[in-house]
Amino acid sequence: MSIELGRFNTLKVVKEVEFGMYLDGGEDGEILLPLRYVPEGCQPGDELNVFIYLDSEERLVATTLTPLVQVGEFACLEVAWVNEYGAFLNWGLMKDLFVPFREQKMKMQVGNKYVIYAHLDDESYRIVASAKVDRYLSKETAPYEAGDEVNILIWQKTDLGFKAIIENKYSGLLYDSEIFQSLRTGDRLKAFIKQVREDGKIDLVLQKPGFEKVDDFSKVLLQYIKDNGGRIYLNDKSPADEIYSTFGVSKKTFKKGVGDLYKRHLILLQEDGIMLAKPLNS
Structure with missing residues (x-):
């Protein structure tokens, strides 16, 4: 058995000492788990999932704390x-x-x-x-298809939008024209694959492709208005992030849905919101 330095390892407790527990590190020898990190009730023979790193004297040491990053991340x-x-x-x-x-x-x-x-x-x-x-990002073609949900880390702002790291491996891009919420470097969130280009570059969107269809969202919006007593205090002047937090769609999709319902005479537009054209009890 060899230790994965900078990552979590499952190790067996071999002995207890006054200042902690020693764990079986295989060919790397015994590794100290300082007393402050020893779980209550821990006994020799128990197996613990611990993070292994080097202390100030460059010795292997274990902790039950979870670091903000592991080697390879x-x-x-x-x-x-x-x-x-x-x-x-x-x-x-x-x-x-x-x-x-x-x-x-x-x-x-x-x-x-x-x-x-x-x-x-x-x-x-x-x-x-x-x-x-x-x-450290993969140069291989990503095995994704349009619509796949992925985890991303916002990396840096560019002239086109935001670069993001996909699933701790690939680079992708969110275009400014398709971003409808505030983003900043370090944000972690869900995204969807828009396309993997022939050159291997990946385009991302924050909204699942297909949900932009106006008729689909129109139904969602109409039902939401009905569920809220026939009136909501959102309109096409509302902030994009407020629209997204409520419906999970871009302001562009919201406005198209509102326009669709208005043309069908199902809603009335007001200064401070939207209401049904006909009362719920009519």
Whole structure:
């Protein structure tokens, strides 16, 4: 058995000492789980799921805390402090995560957050981070089809929209013209594949393709108005994020749905909202 440094491992407790528990690290020897992290009632022979990293003296150590990133993952982390060697990020553990200057795209500033990739340094075998995330994204063609739901991490703003990291592996793009809520670097959310282009680039949308059909949303909107007493306080002047939080659609789709119901004389438009053209009890 070999330990996966920088990731969670399931290890057996071999002995108890005054300052914690020692775990069986196989060929890496016994690994200390400090007393502060030992679960109540833990006994030798128990198996624990623990995160393995290096302490300040470069020794393997275990914790039951969950870090904000594991080796092989991307995350958006805040800079805790900087010295002459690089920056140190808060990743939820006592020892901060190191980003050498050579792995920074720009000089990192204390208090700012940056999207990074956590990996093992080939020379020192230490857990480090890199802000040059492009090199760690897959260049393979993604196995997605239009409409597939994926988890994304908002990476950076561009002239076209927002770059996002898909399922901790691929790069994708959300176009400004199709974004109907506020986004910022570090946001994690669900998205949908719009298309995988011939060159392998991936277009994303925040709304499932197909739900943009006006007739589909018109039915949803009409029923919502009925369920709310025949009147709602939203209209085409309402903020896009308020519309999205209520219906899960873009402002463009909302306006098309409103227009469809209005043309069919099913609703009346007012300054502060929308109401049914005919009372519910008529």
